[in-house]
Amino acid sequence: MSQSAPRETGKRDNAEALARLREVLASGDEARIAASVAAFHPSDLADLIESLGDDERVAMLSALPAGVASEALVEMEEEEHPEEILVALAPRKRAELLQQLPADDAVDLIADLDPEERAQLLAELPVEEAGELRDLLLYGEDTAGGLMTTELVAVPHHLKAAQAIGEVRRQGREVEAFYNVFVVDEQRRLLGTVPLDDLILADPERPVAELVVPPLATVLPSMDQEEVGRLMSRYNLVSVPVVLEGGRLVGRITFDDVIDVLEEEQTEDIFRLAGLYEEEVRGEWSDAVRGRLPWLFLNLLTAILAASVVYLFSSTIQQAVILAAIMPIIAGMGGNAGTQALAVTVRRIALSGKAMPGRWRVVVKEVVVGMVNGAALGALTAALSVVVGGHATLGLVVLLAMWGNILVAGFAGSFVPLLLDRLGIDPAVASSIFVTTFTDLCGFLLLLGLGSAILL
Amino acid sequence: MSQSAPRETGKRDNAEALARLREVLASGDEARIAASVAAFHPSDLADLIESLGDDERVAMLSALPAGVASEALVEMEEEEHPEEILVALAPRKRAELLQQLPADDAVDLIADLDPEERAQLLAELPVEEAGELRDLLLYGEDTAGGLMTTELVAVPHHLKAAQAIGEVRRQGREVEAFYNVFVVDEQRRLLGTVPLDDLILADPERPVAELVVPPLATVLPSMDQEEVGRLMSRYNLVSVPVVLEGGRLVGRITFDDVIDVLEEEQTEDIFRLAGLYEEEVRGEWSDAVRGRLPWLFLNLLTAILAASVVYLFSSTIQQAVILAAIMPIIAGMGGNAGTQALAVTVRRIALSGKAMPGRWRVVVKEVVVGMVNGAALGALTAALSVVVGGHATLGLVVLLAMWGNILVAGFAGSFVPLLLDRLGIDPAVASSIFVTTFTDLCGFLLLLGLGSAILL
Known part of the structure; x- marks a missing residue:
């Protein structure tokens, strides 16, 4: 060899x-x-x-x-x-x-x-x-029906083990890599499976009906492929039977399909979080331009919105130009904290599936995290501003703006994806790009608003 | 049932x-x-x-x-x-x-x-x-050795199919879910595998040696678990044998381990891109604070660096305060474009494995994308600035700053992760947080530098 x-x-x-x-x-x-x-x-x-x-x-x-x-x-x-x-x-x-x-x-x-x-x-x-x-x-491409193969090995429940092995031999020639033998009744309704290893290990005279293991899980053809992946990964299934409403066996999905689904979903989640839609990993530059430019234009509009807040406060900046230097720190740190909250929340939703327990407690957690981190970062930045700017009121403005913005970031980074998920929209659409714009807007408003109210 | x-x-x-x-x-x-x-x-x-x-x-x-x-x-x-x-x-x-x-x-x-x-x-x-x-x-936890199980079914190559089935029956009682029977020589060196279905389908008198399929792949105990996952996913393997340098069979890794690895890596990639390190998806708020705060402090230092550029240009801003409003647009759009380039590049590296072909061509592609998108976004923003600001030179400054920053974003978003990967560091460490800081710095420098040179 x-x-x-x-x-x-x-x-x-x-x-x-x-x-x-x-x-x-x-x-x-x-x-x-x-x-x-x-x-x-x-x-x-x-x-x-x-x-x-x-x-x-x-x-x-x-x-x-x-x-x-x-x-x-x-x-x-x-x-x-x-x-x-x-x-x-x-x-x-x-x-x-x-x-x-x-x-x-x-x-x-x-x-x-x-x-x-x-x-x-x-x-x-x-x-x-x-x-x-x-x-x-x-069947839709992203459903269990679209993922399944109809080729499988199924034996009637009334056979003996030795007869079943004979039947498996006969059917097995046509079927690629099977790991389980399905057992069905006269109407081809699924009764369960016999693992191939059990069938070999069994006494040849034993009826197959006695070896049947009820299926740990079955899926309907309409089930979303991501749910199928979660199910098979949870129960370590090498294959899962696809049945119609009445229990009739129509196909099976194997582990290799699930691995493909996992890789696909992984790329999709990362891309959505980064504001990429429908882009191919190995695409040409022209495809990349076509795919990204519309979203960048959309982001430009939101960025202009944030910028117009700054523009409204032009006279405040003219009177205290140091605020122009502090602006990006407040906005940027809010964006960073928001991105962190977003990533944790999106991943938590992805791993939990539809029945996510304690959904809204996540928001409370992120707000608490924002409160603590915001206080720490705000205090440090405020101290620095006082040293550079030379008066204590500036420190107060910076502390409140940073604290508020990081708290808001924690809220937005967790609430928005959870809300989208509840509404049936992919939570990863709440990409960090949008959260960043939101925290920019908020940061500018807080810093310049507080600045013009307290400082001037 | x-x-x-x-x-x-x-x-x-x-x-x-x-x-x-x-x-x-x-x-x-x-x-x-x-x-x-x-x-x-x-x-x-x-x-x-x-x-x-x-x-x-x-x-x-x-x-x-x-x-x-x-x-x-x-x-x-x-x-x-x-x-x-x-x-x-x-x-x-x-x-x-x-x-x-x-x-x-x-x-x-x-x-x-x-x-x-x-x-x-x-x-x-x-x-x-x-x-x-x-x-x-x-063995390291993240290696093939750490992932493998030592329980497996292996038969000597000189048996006949029927004898091998007997041997499988005997060993199989101790072993959980096996899908392949390994065939070994007298020194327990791996010769190949016999799929369980083939063994059942075979003529009982046929020597096992004739049924052996050489292994599609074997892995050494030291192989990184991510590489193992890539290998098994590429070849749709339900299990892969782990062998020592001399060919001695020591264990096997099954598909369910690989699915776990994929999910783990997926979380890790998304978290790193978002600037999260060692955080648990379902962790407490106190763990989240402990995990995130040090990185936010590091980001604060880089944000202060960017802000000090703005501070240096205080007098420029005082003379043309509209630049303070345009600043976040240039910096923010650079950050968005950089995040997009980063996500595509990191994912491409993850899917390609160590032997990524055309590595540096990716950078060329991203620079071209940045050049095109930057020109489009720059022109639009410049036009808007001229309308609001009232003079054409401002448009020129904005065009050049936006164009330059988005081009730089494409370069940094692709070059940095590729370089890290080449140096043996996880490319996802080049998180969007760092790219964003970089594009902030660059955006401020370009806009305010050009502004003070051309505008004033």
Whole structure:
């Protein structure tokens, strides 16, 4: 065997592999092309294909056996648009590719096509398979139905262990990596599962019904994928059955889908908090400009709002120009404290799921934290202002403004995401950018308002 | 069977269950206590225990059978300090609990104890088991060695399929949820795996050696847990073998560990970006103050640095007070653009792993994005300034300052995390708080510097 060292991403020797591949591709010899990548894992092959030009990609996938080509397509990054390669293939080839794939992967692949192209592809498939894909396409991409595969191993409850193993052998040939055997009644309603290891360990004569473990959890096809992920992660499930309202088993979701969901949600949360929407991690600069500029314009409007507060206090600043220097400290520290409260709250919501206990106690906690941190930071900044500015009233103004702003930051950083969540909106939309604008506005108002009232 | 509806977190009916549990606990009747929670999943039981007071927790775990109690302890949140309950139990009981657990879970549980308490616990265990735990304790908590379990099913390569199934039956009784059977040579060096489903499907007379699949990946005990997660997620592995340098099999890591790692890393990334270090999602206000205040003080110092730039330009502001109103717009927009660049870059590094291709091209992309967005935002803000301020030179100053600051933001937001990553430091440490301070400083310098040079 190959004593393989741990491979990290398989991208290290990419350049060399790519050069070799291009040479073989140019030869047009299908057997040589297939042989040159035979040793590759689909994920690594997908990386290689992503490094090719559009025409090369099509030539490559045309030359590969359908089983290899289809798996590589599935492993490509979404933003590389594997579905466009699929469409560019010869009709017979692309139908063959789709048939090789588990139904959930096939649906993911064609879900991004426009309706006419998709209808064309489905028309090229055998009626039964096309019907199955159409059924799956009806579920939203972000739901359990969109995530599940319909291929699974299910045995009737009246079999004995040895018979069940026989049945598993028969069905297992068609099904990729299964970890649990589902047990169903005559109407294909789910009774439970038998872990594969238990089935092997059992006395061959024992009825399967005695080995059945009731499912720890089942999910409906309409369940949000994030909830599915939370459920499987909570109970350490390697797979979870998807059932209809009446209990009929229609599919299963496996751990690898959940890992993908977790990574997706992770990127989304971080991006939203940073004021990024619909941006791809590896996108081009032009996509980044298109994605970010509208939000920056929106932020510009809110920044102008904050600035107009300063403008209104022009004469105050002219009389006590030191306030102009203290302004950014008050506003900035409020923004920082607000961002901290926001991150903790958003994460707490994400980890707790819908049934978050003690929701509003979080706001109380953040206000208390703001009160304490605000007093400490306010006192320090006030002392410094008195030293530089030379009179005690300035210290009082700075203390109150800093204290107030950090308290408000704690409130806004926790209340806004909790409120959004309660309203059914993604709490991460309350990005730090908006909280920052809010604390800017508040900080300016407090400092300059108090300044003109007390100081002048 | 119970046609269980999808349960989301099991916390919904917590209050009622808790009241009932307290009643039973007060009775002190061990059999009744055990019976009252017999139907609970360990995760749900752990939630219940977390709602109890310290003394109740100990009473509860003393009353439960060791198998149930140990699993519930493992499922408790780290911040609830399950190890303290363990230590509070009677010596015989706690030794029994530790012996019930897979070695990796037992190690996680006792890793947070102080050395004397840990030594005491280990002394209460049989020599062999204590030795195994001591071995695992030597690996860092965040490494493959710290993550792995040493319990696994491994068969010698010379067996036939039917013999191997017999061997799996024998070993399998001791091992929790295994998905792959490892195949080893006489020196227990890993040859590969046989998926459990393949073993069942195989002709009973076929030698195991013919069924062996070389491992897609193996990891060394020293590998960072984040790398392990990336590897398993990339290749959709349900488990990965841990081997020593010579190829000797010492443990395995399963998908559920990886899901935990992913969630942990996700929290860590979001927290670091928000300037939070070592804070617990469900921590108390006093912990939050202790965790956040030092960083806010550090930020205060950098904010004072930025403010002192403003202070230096006091006379400029006095002569053109409108600059004080424009200041926060320039600084704030720079901060927003920098946060966006930072989030994309940090996420890109996290998803790519150590071998990130095209590292420095990311900086070029972000500078280009900053150039385009800066020009657009600068032009708009400049136009507005001319309308409000009444002279064209002010527009020029504003345009150049905004443009420059957003360009700098793109550079800093991408270069700093990439540099940190190259230096082996977590790139998320380049939190948006620091980028924001940097763009504040830069924005003030540009606006006020250009203002005093061109405007006055």
